[in-house]
Amino acid sequence: MTYRVVAISREFGSGGRTIGQKLAERLNIKCYDSELIQKIAEESGFSKDYVKKEDENKPSYWQTPFFTYNYKATSNQDVIWASQEKIIKDLAKDQPCVIVGRCAEYILRDDPKVLKVFIHADEEKRAQRIVNVYGEKTDSPEKRIRDKDKQRRAYHAYYTETDWADAENYDICLDSGRLGIDKCVNILHDLYKF
């Protein structure tokens, strides 16, 4: 089995984005991460700043049909999701690439040429990483991680109806804190190539 696209879902602070970038570099293919925001903005008509602010956020309760009394209403997040879905499907058709985040592994779940990856690590390792590597300035990096996890998990559950960390949704899940970033890149590189 050879793959065309690698879709990486990742816990905040796990280094999933770095793994995606290093992998893409070694495979000489493109890595889509923050660039997706620009594309989603263009497709949806929202500003780049707005898309960034709402990135991987599910609609809040008062934006749902129950609260708006409009059962045909579409929230801004739903518009962003539809744009994102279209862009990710188009990218995957267009060229071999790595896509980080934005439920790409779910959006492309029926394509056998997509390697679906989940990168995670324990809280302590991720807390160290967001302070030392991302340069986050926070009194409690653990709380920041828990908040971000909660947000991403809720977003994932809302749009995919699956559990974010359920191994069954992925071809391979790796603990980057235990295995190390480079070992994760090597494993994915070998899987992609052979």
Add this chain to the structure above:
Amino acid sequence: MTYRVVAISREFGSGGRTIGQKLAERLNIKCYDSELIQKIAEESGFSKDYVKKEDENKPSYWQTPFFTYNYKATSNQDVIWASQEKIIKDLAKDQPCVIVGRCAEYILRDDPKVLKVFIHADEEKRAQRIVNVYGEKTDSPEKRIRDKDKQRRAYHAYYTETDWADAENYDICLDSGRLGIDKCVNILHDLYKF
């Protein structure tokens, strides 16, 4: 990081046991799977047949303290669990080895020298495997798989208070149906050795 022990948790029909055996053979170390039943029988005092029958089964409700009106009661499964815990810890101390099933990844979770692995595959691939490889004769292999999954998941949740398929409990999770048995063995072999 080098490892001493590989603890493999696996979905029924995923080939996790075969992966464990092949890996142990290549590493020239022992693989404990059904042999554990004999050891647990010796340690607990129950017969081998009884241990086999109750294997990876949680106590039923009428065996719990609430139903027995005895809050200090220990179910037979609890005795088996205690024996299993002791045997698995002793094995891991004693020698490098592969241990398949029986929540070994949970029992040994605090040992950094243990590589914690989860092997899974989709229902269709597992149904084919239990009929073609295990020689199971059943009208509905899918139902047999669902029943077995339900039993193992409940057992795992009862004794570990974690979700069986949660990627966060493992160093690596692999879809053997997508990646193939031999590729899974290669990945684990490389991880263990280097």
